[in-house]
Amino acid sequence: MYILKVLVEYANQSLDTTFDYLSNQYVETGCRVEISFRHRSIVGYVEMCSETSLTQDELEKSQGFKYQYIKSVIDQKPLLNKELLQLADYLAKLTLSPKIAVLQAMLPIQLKPNSTQGSGIRYEKYAVFKQDKLVKTVKQQEALAYMKEHKKVKVKDSPYSKAILDKLVEQTVIEYIQEEVKRDPFQDDIEMSQALKLSDDQQKVLFHISQKLGTYFTCLIHGVTGSGKTEVYLQLASQVIERQQSVLMMVPEIALTPMMVTAFKQRFGKKVAIIHSKLSSGERYDEYRRIEEGQVMVVVGARSAVFAPLKNIGLIIMDEEHDASYKQESTPRYLTSQVARKRALYHHCPLVLGSATPSLETYSRALKGVYDLCELPHRINQNPLPEVELIDMAQEIRKHNYSLFSSKMKTAIQSCLEKGEQVVLLLNKRGYASYMRCLDCGEVVKCPHCDVTLTYHKATQRLTCHYCDYSMPVSHTCPHCHSKQVKMVGYGTEKIEEQISQLFPLARVLRYDVDTTRKKNGHHRLLKEFEENKANVLVGTQMIAKGLDFPNVTFVGVLNADISLNIPDFRANERTYQLLEQVSGRSGRGSKQGTVMIQTYNPEHFVLQCVKEHDYQKFYQKEMKIRKLSHYPPFAHLVTLTIEGKDENEVKQSSQRIKTYLEKELTETVLGPAPCMIYRMSDEYRMRLMIKTTKSQMLYPVLSRVNDFYNKNKRKVRVICDFNPYTML
Numbered sequence: 001m002y003i004l005k006v007l008v009e010y011a012n013q014s015l016d017t018t019f020d021y022l023s024n025q026y027v028e029t030g031c032r033v034e035i036s037f038r039h040r041s042i043v044g045y046v047e048m049c050s051e052t053s054l055t056q057d058e059l060e061k062s063q064g065f066k067y068q069y070i071k072s073v074i075d076q077k078p079l080l081n082k083e084l085l086q087l088a089d090y091l092a093k094l095t096l097s098p099k100i101a102v103l104q105a106m107l108p109i110q111l112k113p114n115s116t117q118g119s120g121i122r123y124e125k126y127a128v129f130k131q132d133k134l135v136k137t138v139k140q141q142e143a144l145a146y147m148k149e150h151k152k153v154k155v156k157d158s159p160y161s162k163a164i165l166d167k168l169v170e171q172t173v174i175e176y177i178q179e180e181v182k183r184d185p186f187q188d189d190i191e192m193s194q195a196l197k198l199s200d201d202q203q204k205v206l207f208h209i210s211q212k213l214g215t216y217f218t219c220l221i222h223g224v225t226g227s228g229k230t231e232v233y234l235q236l237a238s239q240v241i242e243r244q245q246s247v248l249m250m251v252p253e254i255a256l257t258p259m260m261v262t263a264f265k266q267r268f269g270k271k272v273a274i275i276h277s278k279l280s281s282g283e284r285y286d287e288y289r290r291i292e293e294g295q296v297m298v299v300v301g302a303r304s305a306v307f308a309p310l311k312n313i314g315l316i317i318m319d320e321e322h323d324a325s326y327k328q329e330s331t332p333r334y335l336t337s338q339v340a341r342k343r344a345l346y347h348h349c350p351l352v353l354g355s356a357t358p359s360l361e362t363y364s365r366a367l368k369g370v371y372d373l374c375e376l377p378h379r380i381n382q383n384p385l386p387e388v389e390l391i392d393m394a395q396e397i398r399k400h401n402y403s404l405f406s407s408k409m410k411t412a413i414q415s416c417l418e419k420g421e422q423v424v425l426l427l428n429k430r431g432y433a434s435y436m437r438c439l440d441c442g443e444v445v446k447c448p449h450c451d452v453t454l455t456y457h458k459a460t461q462r463l464t465c466h467y468c469d470y471s472m473p474v475s476h477t478c479p480h481c482h483s484k485q486v487k488m489v490g491y492g493t494e495k496i497e498e499q500i501s502q503l504f505p506l507a508r509v510l511r512y513d514v515d516t517t518r519k520k521n522g523h524h525r526l527l528k529e530f531e532e533n534k535a536n537v538l539v540g541t542q543m544i545a546k547g548l549d550f551p552n553v554t555f556v557g558v559l560n561a562d563i564s565l566n567i568p569d570f571r572a573n574e575r576t577y578q579l580l581e582q583v584s585g586r587s588g589r590g591s592k593q594g595t596v597m598i599q600t601y602n603p604e605h606f607v608l609q610c611v612k613e614h615d616y617q618k619f620y621q622k623e624m625k626i627r628k629l630s631h632y633p634p635f636a637h638l639v640t641l642t643i644e645g646k647d648e649n650e651v652k653q654s655s656q657r658i659k660t661y662l663e664k665e666l667t668e669t670v671l672g673p674a675p676c677m678i679y680r681m682s683d684e685y686r687m688r689l690m691i692k693t694t695k696s697q698m699l700y701p702v703l704s705r706v707n708d709f710y711n712k713n714k715r716k717v718r719v720i721c722d723f724n725p726y727t728m729l
């Protein structure tokens with residue numbers, strides 16, 4: 001008889017322990033089992049299995065509680081291999097998360113420990129030839145001849161009807177079989193591509209990394225926009241595949257995936273699998289299986305792909321390494337680079353980080369020599385970087401131009417369209433108007449569950465909360481004083497789209513944001529239309545800043561650079577620099593010179609000046625001085641504790657108590673408690689404590705005690721520890 005230690009499915013910290021069950025057979029760590037738990041039949045996850053010579057009776061007497069047998073074993077072999085199981089343990093400790101939550105983040109939905117096996121498998125029915133003999137009708141004889149020739153035919157593709165095939169099955173001359181089908185999410189026929197002849201700069205980078213394949217190190221490729229990083233990745237990947245090893249290619253998010261996926265599919269064909277959140281759960285499951293079965297040499301995917309069950313990894317690449325989407329903002333709150341590094345270490349392979357605008361943390365490590373630094377300082381074919389002009393919107397107001405477009409930008413867009421070239425416009429705000437305000441009482445319409453205003457979306461005629469997704473139909477009376485004097489204030493991408501159509505008769509506009517790309521393949525479809533010149537203006541949020549490579553785009557306009565500059569977050573400067581440099585990089589990537597115009601009320605701001613000069617180094621030096629003065633990363637680690645709960649008083653009192661405790665236990669000063677930027681979200685109140693430290697390892701024992709105290713037992717508040725906070729909302 002065996003005793004199993006089983007983790008149960010609730011990603012609730014109070015259940016972050018194992019429960020003992022009995023089994024007659026040995027079950028490997030990492031397999032799922034069906035158990036009865038609190039009178040419900042659920043799926044658990046085997047953490048350990050040990051043999052016992054005691055009988056159930058003896059066992060119950062010695063332990064003082066009743067044992068149950070598991071109901072069944074679901075997996076014959078573990079879902080996660082040894083490497084990934086170790087990784088799960090590591091991540092649970094690193095992020096103070098329940099192990100079960102980590103496992104759930106690592107596995108595609110059908111394989112999560114809370115669902116039974118097989119739900120994602122799709123079968124295709126085939127007719128298979130068995131024997132030749134006389135059958136009843138001429139038509140059936142014809143069908144049999146066809147089957148004899150083709151041996152195996154998909155039933156749905158067969159030129160003979162299902163009824164005829166059924167008759168043949170009855171006469172035992174053919175039979176039906178079911179085969180598992182793996183859905184191909186990119187069914188378009190792909191044209192294969194050949195390796196390009198590398199530029200000298202690209203060649204140098206390739207050589208530097210390829211001579212060290214088979215060893216663990218981290219390398220930053222700092223290459224300006226359009227310097228040809230993708231081709232370097234592709235050729236590195238080729239070399240790794242030749243060594244019979246696999247490649248993990250990470251991209252920030254779905255917005256970027258279509259072009260990178262296409263590039264990899266065109267080079268490596270069926271050897272590529274993609275993982276991203278827009279795949280249907282069936283597709284995800286299929287890709288997971290293909291990878292696990294070793295049919296795949298390259299995985300391209302967003303954050304969760306870092307857990308792809310690839311074996312024998314020879315290279316891990318993280319493109320746009322600075323991107324905030326690499327941080328998971330729910331439990332387990334991990335950084336993709338932490339996981340990637342751990343895996344690179346395990347497989348003794350290089351971790352390559354690529355960016356035109358590296359994060360300050362990464363660049364400072366590269367300068368210190370912790371990472372290798374490879375530079376691609378020029379665009380391919382020595383194309384110049386686009387010229388950037390800063391436009392002072394205060395001047396426009398003095399000239400009584402109150403429109404969203406400065407007169408200069410209007411002229412520039414007009415002339416770009418006249419030349420048959422394309423325009424990209426950035427406005428980092430979705431929706432139509434920003435919010436609704438009552439002119440009588442001055443109130444704005446807010447979300448009933450969060451401390452934020454609701455955003456007007458014209459297409460749906462609704463006011464929507466961008467934090468909890470609450471929405472309500474637009475009302476024409478004020479919810480506070482019932483006045484009819486309500487007015488839309490501000491503007492978003494939806495409104496810009498409308499204005500462009502009015503201002504520029506030549507414009508054929510496409511809007512690219514969360515709302516228009518929500519549908520499956522939405523990104524793909526929109527980008528394809530733009531690529532085929534069916535549209536000549538692409539308006540979007542920060543989603544358009546990344547990775548798009550359209551040679552006919554010669555004008556990029558930023559409508560309001562101040563939105564992102566004014567966000568109260570210590571990374572606001574860095575984010576703004578990255579956003580503007582990246583979006584500028586979309587202009588003039590082909591043979592034609594590109595232009596960029598940035599509208600702002602702060603034209604003298606150093607971030608904007610550095611973007612104008614495309615001077616990353618200068619930006620880096622200035623921003624590092626600011627970070628040093630205020631002890632922010634990379635000069636210190638930041639750890640935040642967010643205290644959340646429905647009872648406002650409890651939240652306040654608990655945060656004070658936690659602060660007192662931390663100050664007693666730690667040498668660091670604890671900042672706060674302060675209300676979070678959005679104090680109330682989804683009906684919960686939120687306070688925050690912050691610790692700046694140079695020795696974050698030392699905090700673990702203390703923070704994990706706080707974490708356990710509040711989260712392992714049912715309390716009125718929850719505490720969320722974040723060791724790499726990326727948003728300060």
Ligand code: ADP
Binds near residue numbers: 224
């Ligand atoms: P980045 O990712 O660095 O911004 P890309 O990888 O998108 O740049 O490359 C920019 C453009 O240059 C692409 O259209 C790409 O096909 C082209 N390109 C890259 N390398 C070469 C090369 N060696 N020869 C010719 N064209 C190249």
Ligand code: ZN
Binds near residue numbers: 438443478481483
């Ligand atoms: Zn009112």
Ligand code: ZN
Binds near residue numbers: 468
């Ligand atoms: Zn809300």
